[in-house]
Amino acid sequence: MRHIVRAKLLLTTMLTVMISPSWAASGDPSWGYKNQSWWLIKDTLSTQPVPLNYPYGTCGIGSNQAPVDIQGSASTARLNRPNPRYIPGLPTFYNTGYSVQVNTEEGYLGSVAIGNDVFSLIQFHFHAPSEHTFNGRHYDAELHFVNIREDGKAAVMTSMIMVGAANAEFQKILDNVPTAAGQKNSTSGVRLNPNLLLPTNRRQFFTYAGSLTTPPCAEGINFYIFAKPITISSDQLAGLKRLYDNNNRMTQPLNGRVLTSTKTGGMGQ
Numbered sequence: 300m301r302h303i304v305r306a307k308l309l310l311t312t313m314l315t316v317m318i319s320p321s322w323a324a325s326g327d328p329s330w331g332y333k334n335q336s337w338w339l340i341k342d343t344l345s346t347q348p349v350p351l352n353y354p355y356g357t358c359g360i361g362s363n364q365a366p367v368d369i370q371g372s373a374s375t376a377r378l379n380r381p382n383p384r385y386i387p388g389l390p391t392f393y394n395t396g397y398s399v400q401v402n403t404e405e406g407y408l409g410s411v412a413i414g415n416d417v418f419s420l421i422q423f424h425f426h427a428p429s430e431h432t433f434n435g436r437h438y439d440a441e442l443h444f445v446n447i448r449e450d451g452k453a454a455v456m457t458s459m460i461m462v463g464a465a466n467a468e469f470q471k472i473l474d475n476v477p478t479a480a481g482q483k484n485s486t487s488g489v490r491l492n493p494n495l496l497l498p499t500n501r502r503q504f505f506t507y508a509g510s511l512t513t514p515p516c517a518e519g520i521n522f523y524i525f526a527k528p529i530t531i532s533s534d535q536l537a538g539l540k541r542l543y544d545n546n547n548r549m550t551q552p553l554n555g556r557v558l559t560s561t562k563t564g565g566m567g568q
């Protein structure tokens with residue numbers, strides 16, 4: 300019971316964070332990437348007793364925070380592989396004030412299956428440079444697909460992004476996202492296929508239990524990070540960075556967590 304209540308609370312929190320543009324949020328104090336001590340931000344409108352007027356406390360006291368630096372991992376052949384079943388849709392393009400974000404339309408049926416669980420794709424968004432690092436090194440950008448199960452449990456699937464060949468699907472996003480923070484574009488009529496923003500080789504991936512990488516940093520979110528990156532052109536990266544640059548949270552301590560990954564070294568790896 301408690302589990303369900305927690306999950307519902309998480310879902311509500313996440314949807315608020317993800318769908319409300321930052322400027323429209325009431326009661327959620329604004330935050331930024333320059334000073335990432337988000338747990339110190341006080342809700343000055345709150346009449347709640349301390350510590351309830353520090354709405355982002357989890358960002359500081361949580362022990363399962365994301366992102367993390369990927370230095371090594373325990374390999375296992377028995378991991379449940381994420382199987383994306385995304386379909387083309389007619390999304391809404393958001394400039395949230397924190398990132399470029401694409402929300403799927405109401406009734407969108409694209410999902411990712413992980414084991415026996417099915418998670419619906421709610422939205423995806425970009426960070427530049429990447430939030431997860433590999434031995435301390437960033438990719439040029441990182442794409443987070445936010446997928447939510449019926450009970451509110453979330454799975455974030457990520458594509459690392461590096462400069463290379465242009466990506467036509469990514470260009471549709473750049474061409475349709477509003478340039479002003481807090482704006483959305485729901486009337487583009489543009490059909491977008493999220494599958495084309497995933498690496499075709501998804502054989503190797505890393506997974507761990509993490510959190511939202513933005514306030515309120517809620518935990519209980521499983522990450523699935525594909526080892527192979529996708530590419531966008533240098534012009535496309537510049538276009539993304541003109542909207543948002545350095546919107547990456549610093550990596551967080553593992554605190555004893557072990558990353559697991561699929562085995563490496565086979566043909567075609």
Ligand SMILES: [Zn+2]
Pocket residue numbers: 424425426443512
């Ligand atoms: Zn993200």
